[in-house]
Amino acid sequence: MKIILPREELRPYVRYYWMLESEEPFSVLTFPIGCPQIIFHRKSPLYIPELKSFQNTFTISGQVNFPAHIQSDGNLDMIVAVFYPHTVGMFIGTPPSAFYNQEISGYDIENQQLNDVAARIFDSTSGDEPIGILERWLLTRINSNLNLRRIASSIGELMRTPSVSVNILADKACLSRKQYERVFREQVGMNPKEYARVVRFQKAMRMLQCGSRDYACIAHHCGYADQSHFIRDFKAMNGHTPKSLIDHCAPYSDLFTCPV
The missing domain is CATH 2.60.120 (Jelly Rolls)
Known part of the structure; x- marks a missing residue:
């Protein structure tokens, strides 16, 4: 490749x-x-x-x-x-x-x-x-606008803090929650709460990729409610528990890894 x-x-x-x-x-x-x-x-x-x-x-x-x-x-x-x-x-x-x-x-x-x-x-x-x-x-085709910049800022905040609330993201974007969810869904392709699940999963993958095997620590840093929530949501995203994924392949986070 x-x-x-x-x-x-x-x-x-x-x-x-x-x-x-x-x-x-x-x-x-x-x-x-x-x-x-x-x-x-x-x-x-x-x-x-x-x-x-x-x-x-x-x-x-x-x-x-x-x-x-x-x-x-x-x-x-x-x-x-x-x-x-x-x-x-x-x-x-x-x-x-x-x-x-x-x-x-x-x-x-x-x-x-x-x-x-x-x-x-x-x-x-x-x-x-x-x-x-x-x-x-x-x-x-480059045509940046205010909403694009608002959502870019939101994505950055989600990647730093996946547990951040939608209300806080909407406030920072200077939009009502309803407006913010509409703009986010149009530009990203899914609603903010669902995208946050993807971010949490990818951040957990990054920690596994970097060698962490402390599931409680991963759950805390990635915004999961607890270790059980982490394992349940992780499996929904990839069909494996963290342990079985490690046995299956080397964990790799595309979202949190620069490939070059």
């Missing part, structure tokens, strides 16, 4: 890109990472058993609250853009709430410019050319 950082102008909105070519079949368990993605498959798309479907050659992956396996037949060549939790809607012109817990075909949102970008990526032949094609289009 090759990881590529976006150019400076895009770094407030795009976390990173990754490219993967593989001739080996595989099946991997994935978890809610809290970040939407745009995916281009230049060969065989991945199969998602939980959704009983293949990804489209051009897929937009939304916020999810469940674990899923991804399966490749070994004929893989994919390019993925990973966005911050609240930014993908600005680029595609469709609120992420429209594809909550879904992976949709990018063609379904009927964005002709983005369709043209996909066509050029599929026709590209050299190295990092697909990333350059995508970035040139993304740069034309």
Whole structure:
């Protein structure tokens, strides 16, 4: 896998890109990472058993609250853009709430410019050319606004303190709770309380990744009510208790880890 950082102008909105070519079949368990993605498959798309479907050659992956396996037949060549939790809607012109817990075909949102970008990526032949094609289009779509900045600040607060109340987040955003929940859901793709569950899970994964095995300590630092709440919610997000996950694979938090 090759990881590529976006150019400076895009770094407030795009976390990173990754490219993967593989001739080996595989099946991997994935978890809610809290970040939407745009995916281009230049060969065989991945199969998602939980959704009983293949990804489209051009897929937009939304916020999810469940674990899923991804399966490749070994004929893989994919390019993925990973966005911050609240930014993908600005680029595609469709609120992420429209594809909550879904992976949709990018063609379904009927964005002709983005369709043209996909066509050029599929026709590209050299190295990092697909990333350059995508970035040139993304740069034309930057349109930051007050609500985007409000939600960006909220995401930062949630990552620091996942137990923070929605009322406090709404007050800091200078919005009523009802307005705040609406704006948050439109930009992030799920409501604040549900997204906080993803953040708590990812923060717990980070502590496990860093070697912590003190579940009471993890529960406290990640905003769970107690150790039982932590283990129950953790299993709902990935199908494993913390101990069984460690036996299954090395814990890794995408949301709290910079891959480059």
